[in-house]
Amino acid sequence: MTRLPQETDKKLGLVIDLDTCVGCHACVISCKGWNTENYGAPLSDQNPYGGAASGTFLNRVHSFEAQPREGAAQLVHFPKSCLHCEDAPCVTVCPTGASYKRVEDGIVLVNEANCIGCGLCAWSCPYGAREMDVAAGVMKKCTLCVDRIYNENLPEQDRIPSCVRTCPAGARHFGDLGDPDSEVSQLVAKRDGMDLMPEMGTSPVNKYLPPRPKDQIESEIDVLAPLLAPIAEEPTGFLAWLDKTLEKL
């Protein structure tokens, strides 16, 4: 059903630390690797080795530059995947009921057997979290690795989304954002976690931790530099003779 649940038992989601992300794109690759061979249709590529490669991804890493009024610009790597919104417009617009938000954990999923590939849910998402797979003709999106997090065939440390498991910088965190005592909720409270495009009224579950302010360099920090200043401003002796002679030539 495309009616959104009034309340979900849990609000499983991600907390992404923009201060820590190094922009390595490992989460992009591990996401594609896991999801192309598990839940639903594979994530196809078109012309992958040609000049105009294109493909379906559930997680993409942008890079933005923020220029303060004074000082150096700050480069921020910005992973973006489905935010599993509480008020998910992609669910209510779906004409077939293929899109739904789970009551038990709040994960937004697509039942691909019911998807007609109209693309309206992708239009309704402000974040570009949904992509139609060109080969399968159905809508693909982040499943929060629903086939990992409850999977008892996996070792316990692997029962988290693939992107979180992979991140070498520890910039991605997974947990229940509906529980104020959970580690992710405390992280959000401590670091002023924020919503993306709050004016769109989607109430995203995923939160982003803003980059910490950069240190400002106030004075000369190179202690050796004064010792390396040139001693003679004007050349003398042999060098002065050489300088004059060369200028005359």
Place this chain on the structure above:
Amino acid sequence: MHPAPSVILFSTLSGLGFGLLFWLGLGLPDVTGWVAFAFFAIAYLLAVGGLLASTFHLGHPERAVKAFSQWRTSWLSREGLAAVMALLVMALFGAGLVFLDARWAAVGVVGSVLSLGTVFTTSMIYAQLRTVPRWNMPLTPVMFVSMSLAGGALLAGQMSWATGLLVLAGIVQVAYWMLGDRAFAGSGANLASATGLGHIGAVRAFEPPHTGSNYLLREMVYVVGRKHSARLRVISLGLMAVVPVVLLVLPFNHVIAVVAVVSHLAGVAVSRWLFFAEAEHVVGLYYGKR
């Protein structure tokens, strides 16, 4: 937004078809027998042809019947239901006129309301999207419905109605463009709100996630042809409203009427192309394309 030919064809043709059905349901013109058959055949060709064209852009058209199920929340589902109900009721009404020489007025009025309702539900598919500020305006359904009424009146030969409605549709269209040009700025969405980095300073997109293109860019960050938009607006308005109104003032004959209808149809098609091509989706912010 990507102006898919199938969707432009659908909304142009079916808008006109359902507009004609609206007038036929009200008994304007009051026709029976073979003349009624001709009118209904044109209306159904346009409306059904448009509906069929719209299935071409689906990834899985064979599952289209499932789209009737979620009318509680989905405008696309409501559109499908409204279209089918309008076509069924009007088929009953038309059968009475054509075969039994009987005009069941109540059935006709219900059919008219459903026909106009179909156009309204179509427009709400776009108007509901907060992600496309140019569409997310009350004027979007007003524009769709006024164009459908004007085109329908023109096809139904209701010349006095058609003149007034064409002028109205033209005014609504101009107002839609003027308000639409300011809609994105008024939505509050910008790169600072999209990234949450505005508190640091001016934000700019430094690197896209991939060197190539992707579905999002092809579907929602369409930029081709915007530079001609001013010229296309003039062409659209001229063909859709000005030329038909001038032709209607001339003494009536069938050739002039056909030219007026074709001109109007071409103008609406250009307007619909602009409706998509000029619409900017907020996801373009993340790609530095807004």
